[in-house]
Amino acid sequence: xxxxxxxxxxxxxxxxxxxxxxxxxxxxxxxxxxxxxxxxxxxxxxxxxxxxxxxxxxxxxxxxxxxxxxxxxxxxxxxxxxxxxxxxxxxxxxxxxxxxxxxxxxxxxxxxxxxxxxxxxxxxxxxxxxxxxxxxxxxxxxxxxxxxxxxxxxxxxxxxxxxxxxxxxxx
Amino acid sequence: xxxxxxxxxxxxxxxxxxxxxxxxxxxxxxxxxxxxxxxxxxxxxxxxxxxxxxxxxxxxxxxxxxxxxxxxxxxxxxxxx
Numbered sequence: 001x002x003x004x005x006x007x008x009x010x011x012x013x014x015x016x017x018x019x020x021x022x023x024x025x026x027x028x029x030x031x032x033x034x035x036x037x038x039x040x041x042x043x044x045x046x047x048x049x050x051x052x053x054x055x056x057x058x059x060x061x062x063x064x065x066x067x068x069x070x071x072x073x074x075x076x077x078x079x080x081x082x083x084x085x086x087x088x089x090x091x092x093x094x095x096x097x098x099x100x101x102x103x104x105x106x107x108x109x110x111x112x113x114x115x116x117x118x119x120x121x122x123x124x125x126x127x128x129x130x131x132x133x134x135x136x137x138x139x140x141x142x143x144x145x146x147x148x149x150x151x152x153x154x155x156x157x158x159x160x161x162x163x164x165x166x167x168x169x170x171x
Numbered sequence: 172x173x174x175x176x177x178x179x180x181x182x183x184x185x186x187x188x189x190x191x192x193x194x195x196x197x198x199x200x201x202x203x204x205x206x207x208x209x210x211x212x213x214x215x216x217x218x219x220x221x222x223x224x225x226x227x228x229x230x231x232x233x234x235x236x237x238x239x240x241x242x243x244x245x246x247x248x249x250x251x252x
Contacts, residue, residue, distance in 0.1 A: 145218045
């Protein structure tokens with residue numbers, strides 16, 4: 001097929017735009033696209049706010065039995081879930097004798113965290129995040145927030161958990 | 172009648188370049204701030220800090236409106252009719 005034939009093909013008449021022209025993005029279009037992105041981010045921000053106010057995160061209600069005290073050795077952990085919820089928690093028996101309960105989902109990308117016995121550190125293996133086992137605060141790595149925890153209390157030899165009391169800074 | 176648009180259309184391409192560049196620069200700046208606002212709002216929403224969400228949304232809205240009204244100054248180019 002000669003070049004002349006190709007040029008006279010019908011589709012070239014129907015779509016008489018050169019390839020360079022068809023693929024180039026003008027600065028005007030780029031500026032408009034940036035404004036579209038800006039609008040999208042604004043809507044996203046609105047959705048985040050709306051979600052937080054209309055469907056707030058459900059709090060754990062009531063007291064929940066986890067296990068007996070002597071079922072968890074010092075430095076040991078026990079995974080549990082609360083009835084009616086799918087959030088995994090871990091109960092940790094610290095070396096100083098305290099019991100602590102945290103969500104088992106890393107606040108970075110929801111990987112499973114585990115307690116490193118003897119160190120006082122809850123570790124996330126995915127991206128080397130570390131949390132303080134006493135408070136749940138972030139010690140190292142990419143997690144942006146502290147691990148959400150539950151309050152642990154005892155009834156005799158039984159270990160129970162309930163929703164952590166919100167610490168609100170008095171304004 | 173002469174107006175802003177007409178004089179802009181007749182202006183030197185160098186001037187149009189400067190207008191377009193600064194316009195795009197400010198839009199990119201706005202979008203960057205909005206990304207940061209969204210990230211901060213999301214993190215605080217997950218941490219149950221609701222106080223910051225509405226101000227972050229309002230700031231994002233203002234930035235969007237600035238960018239949107241800014242588009243009015245987008246040169247149309249030196250088109251000859």
